[in-house]
Amino acid sequence: MRLTLAFAAACAATLAVLPASPPLHAEGLNIAGARIVDLTHAIDRDTIFWPTEKKTFELVEEHRGLTERGFFYAANRFCLPEHGGTHVDAPFHFAKEGKTVGALPIERMVGPAAFIDVSAKAAVDVDYTLQPADVTAWEALNGKIAPGTIVLLRTGWSSRWPDKRAYLGDDTPGDASHLHFPSYGADAVRLLIARGVSVIGVDTASIDNGPSKDFLVHRAAGAANVIGVENLTNLDQLPPKGAWVVALPMKIAQGTGAPARVIALLPR
Amino acid sequence: MRLTLAFAAACAATLAVLPASPPLHAEGLNIAGARIVDLTHAIDRDTIFWPTEKKTFELVEEHRGLTERGFFYAANRFCLPEHGGTHVDAPFHFAKEGKTVGALPIERMVGPAAFIDVSAKAAVDVDYTLQPADVTAWEALNGKIAPGTIVLLRTGWSSRWPDKRAYLGDDTPGDASHLHFPSYGADAVRLLIARGVSVIGVDTASIDNGPSKDFLVHRAAGAANVIGVENLTNLDQLPPKGAWVVALPMKIAQGTGAPARVIALLPR
Numbered sequence: 001m002r003l004t005l006a007f008a009a010a011c012a013a014t015l016a017v018l019p020a021s022p023p024l025h026a027e028g029l030n031i032a033g034a035r036i037v038d039l040t041h042a043i044d045r046d047t048i049f050w051p052t053e054k055k056t057f058e059l060v061e062e063h064r065g066l067t068e069r070g071f072f073y074a075a076n077r078f079c080l081p082e083h084g085g086t087h088v089d090a091p092f093h094f095a096k097e098g099k100t101v102g103a104l105p106i107e108r109m110v111g112p113a114a115f116i117d118v119s120a121k122a123a124v125d126v127d128y129t130l131q132p133a134d135v136t137a138w139e140a141l142n143g144k145i146a147p148g149t150i151v152l153l154r155t156g157w158s159s160r161w162p163d164k165r166a167y168l169g170d171d172t173p174g175d176a177s178h179l180h181f182p183s184y185g186a187d188a189v190r191l192l193i194a195r196g197v198s199v200i201g202v203d204t205a206s207i208d209n210g211p212s213k214d215f216l217v218h219r220a221a222g223a224a225n226v227i228g229v230e231n232l233t234n235l236d237q238l239p240p241k242g243a244w245v246v247a248l249p250m251k252i253a254q255g256t257g258a259p260a261r262v263i264a265l266l267p268r
Numbered sequence: 269m270r271l272t273l274a275f276a277a278a279c280a281a282t283l284a285v286l287p288a289s290p291p292l293h294a295e296g297l298n299i300a301g302a303r304i305v306d307l308t309h310a311i312d313r314d315t316i317f318w319p320t321e322k323k324t325f326e327l328v329e330e331h332r333g334l335t336e337r338g339f340f341y342a343a344n345r346f347c348l349p350e351h352g353g354t355h356v357d358a359p360f361h362f363a364k365e366g367k368t369v370g371a372l373p374i375e376r377m378v379g380p381a382a383f384i385d386v387s388a389k390a391a392v393d394v395d396y397t398l399q400p401a402d403v404t405a406w407e408a409l410n411g412k413i414a415p416g417t418i419v420l421l422r423t424g425w426s427s428r429w430p431d432k433r434a435y436l437g438d439d440t441p442g443d444a445s446h447l448h449f450p451s452y453g454a455d456a457v458r459l460l461i462a463r464g465v466s467v468i469g470v471d472t473a474s475i476d477n478g479p480s481k482d483f484l485v486h487r488a489a490g491a492a493n494v495i496g497v498e499n500l501t502n503l504d505q506l507p508p509k510g511a512w513v514v515a516l517p518m519k520i521a522q523g524t525g526a527p528a529r530v531i532a533l534l535p536r
Contacts, residue, residue, distance in 0.1 A: 031378070031512050031533065032296035038374040044521040053330075055345065059522060062321075062349070071487055072364040074524040077323065079347035081330070086519070096340040102310040106531060110304055219339055244299050248516045248529035251354070253312040254327060256342040261516035261529070263374060265299065 029112075029244045034265035039152075039201075039232045039245075040086040043259065046162040048205060048231065049084030051176045056084065082257035086231045088249040089207065093256040094215060095222030101255030108198040108227060111150040113245045113264060114138065115238040119156035122182035126169065128155070129185030129209050135192065142241045147196030150245040155182040158203040158233040169210050179210035186216035193224045199247055201229035201262070229262060242267050297380075297512045302533035307420075307469075307500045307513075308354040311527065314430040316473060316499065317352030319444045324352065350525035354499045356517035357475065361524040362483060363490030369523030376466040376495060379418040381513045381532060382406065383506040387424035390450035394437065396423070397453030397477050403460065410509045415464030418513040423450040426471040426501040437478050447478035454484035461492045467515055469497035469530070497530060510535050 041047065049056045057080040064074040083089070091098025116138050122128045130153055139145060160166040169180025181204040189207075192200060200207055200221060207228040208217045221228055229247055244265045249258035309315065317324045325348040332342040351357070359366025384406050390396045398421055407413060428434040437448025449472040457475075460468060468475055468489060475496040476485045489496055497515050512533045517526035 028298045028300035030296045031299050032380075034378075036374050036378055038519075040519045042370045042519045042521040044370075053345070059520070069482060071362065071483065073362060073483075074360055074364075075349065075351055076520075076522070076524055077321070077347065077349040078520065078523075079345065081343065081345040083343055092342055094339065094341060096342075102312075106304050106306045110299070110302075110531075110533075112300070214337060215339065215341075246514050246516070246531075248514070248531065250518050250527045251306075251308045251310045251529055252327070252344075252346065253310040254344070255346075256344055259518045259527075261519055263378075263514075263516065265378075 029265055029267055031265060033268050035268055037234055037237045037264045037266060039234050039262040039264055040260070041161060041231055041233050043080070043085045047085040048162055048164055048167055049081055050205065051168065051172065052174060053081045053084065056080065080259070082252070082255055086233070086260055086262060087257050088247065088260040089218065089228035089230065089257045090255060091222040091225045091227070093222060094218040098222045099225055100253065101249050101258045102251055102253035104227060109247050111148045111198050111245060112146070113152055113238060113241070113243040114142070114145050114149050115152045115154065115235065115240050115243065117154045118182065119154055122155040122157070126180045126182060127209050127211050128182040130183070130188040131185055132188050132191045135188050138240070145192065145195040145197060149195065149197045150199040150201065150247065151192055151197050152232065152235055152238065152245065153184060153200070153202045154235040155202065155204055157181055158235065161233065168205055181205060181210040183207055183209040184217045186220055189217045189220050193220060193226055197226060199227045199229055201232050201247070203232045203235050204230070206230055229260060232262060238264055239266070297533055297535055299533060301536050303536055305502050305505045305532045305534060307502050307530040307532055308528070309429060309499055309501050311348070311353045315353040316430055316432055316435055317349055318473065319436065319440065320442060321349045321352065324348065348527070350520070350523055354501070354528055354530060355525050356515065356528040357486065357496035357498065357525045358523055359490040359493045359495070361490060362486040366490045367493055368521065369517050369526045370519055370521035372495060377515050379416045379466050379513060380414065381420055381506060381509070381511040382410070382413050382417050383420045383422065383503065383508050383511065385422045386450065387422055390423040394448045394450060395477050395479050396450040398451070398456040399453055400456050400459045403456050406508070413460065413463040413465060417463065417465045418467040418469065418515065419460055419465050420500065420503055420506065420513065421452060421468070421470045422503040423470065423472055425449055426503065429501065436473055449473060449478040451475055451477040452485045454488055457485045457488050461488060461494055465494060467495045467497055469500050469515070471500045471503050472498070474498055497528060500530060506532055507534070
């Protein structure tokens with residue numbers, strides 16, 4: 001059979017109507033060809049925690065140097081609150097009947113990403129909250145958000161990390177009553193929950209915005225067993241759709257949250 | 269164009285010689301259709317650490333119950349050594365010039381899995397170490413191990429978790445001199461390093477076996493910037509090849525190791 005590009009194109013068009021194996025539906029991605037982007041801040045002494053946390057990240061050196069048998073060996077232990085740095089909020093964080101980290105279904109931590117960028121609006125209003133109209137505008141361009149989607153909201157705030165005052169709006173120790181930063185709005189999250197999303201993530205310190213006192217987004221997400229992810233970074237590298245996200249928390253059985261490593265897999 | 273299966277098959281054979289888009293090379297996997305298996309032990313009071321660790325996992329409740337504003341809220345902080353439970357060994361753990369957790373390239377944490385099962389040999393010899401002949405026998409059946417592969421070694425020991433005495437061979441506090449469990453052997457690991465593997469994982473407490481005193485596997489892996497993963501579980505659910513693994517440690521900047529969430533993506 002003589003091979004020509006025209007023939008190959010005809011073949012491809014024909015094969016497209018056959019069931020493919022493995023399935024390659026619209027949201028699929030071949031992991032072998034994917035470009036990987038790390039959406040996680042490193043954890044160190046500068047990691048930002050909620051202002052009411054009395055203790056933050058502490059690394060204690062247990063050994064560093066030669067052992068008596070003559071080889072190098074280093075090991076540490078560490079302490080931190082569950083809710084700081086890039087981390088997951090389990091539903092139990094704000095919902096008494098919600099799941100703890102250890103009980104979260106692993107299938108909810110892997111999914112196609114819907115990337116929504118409100119950085120232009122947040123640049124004008126530091127307390128901006130995502131509105132239902134932002135979601136429907138995104139859907140008009142990119143298609144309806146499917147069940148199992150991982151929503152990633154970009155405000156642009158990760159560029160302020162790790163400057164606590166710039167990132168949180170206030171750096172008074174122990175005081176969380178004067179915070180300013182953008183995030184999700186409760187009505188938009190109710191719409192996303194109705195769509196069946198698995199995860200809502202953001203590049204600020206909370207899935208509720210800075211001035212929030214009643215944490216309606218946390219409570220709505222928790223009640224629906226939707227996972228929150230906070231303090232993401234590198235979201236500017238994502239396309240509106242087509243990427244897949246893997247958001248894996250440390251598996252703390254009784255955790256209300258946990259440090260997470262979050263990556264995006266992008267089509268080449 | 270009339271569609272027949274024979275024609276479609278001819279097309280498929282023809283297209284196979286063209287560059288595919290997205291690439292679908294032999295080790296590819298469509299993430300959309302994958303079955304996900306969690307290879308991670310949950311972290312709780314029973315989590316096994318190295319016997320010389322004086323402190324293990326501690327979860328401190330910071331809040332649990334109604335706030336003054338009337339909604340449920342729960343949060344904890346926690347402490348643990350880097351090396352316990354399902355976790356990553358960074359090369360720096362045993363190699364002074366090796367990378368810390370925060371410096372590990374994210375691309376090395378995602379890769380095709382080569383699953384090697386020595387549980388039958390370990391059932392006879394509790395200190396069994398993987399031999400070069402085990403690797404070449406696996407390759408004779410499954411093909412040469414490619415650069416970037418994540419090797420997962422099953423000994424069957426995860427079924428003993430969290431019984432410290434059964435899992436480590438000895439549960440004397442503070443004493444690591446009488447341990448017994450199987451793992452990698454140094455010659456086999458040198459062969460795997462020569463193949464260019466990214467990660468070596470095992471379902472026991474260490475990538476060196478229990479009686480090891482000089483930790484030759486850790487030192488060889490560290491010197492080659494190969495990542496170790498210890499205390500895996502559910503490896504019996506993996507095929508010899510065809511799965512992909514995502515092994516994501518908590519991003520401790522200066523970590524010699526870190527708790528990790530490790531999952532396998534399996535073709536359906």
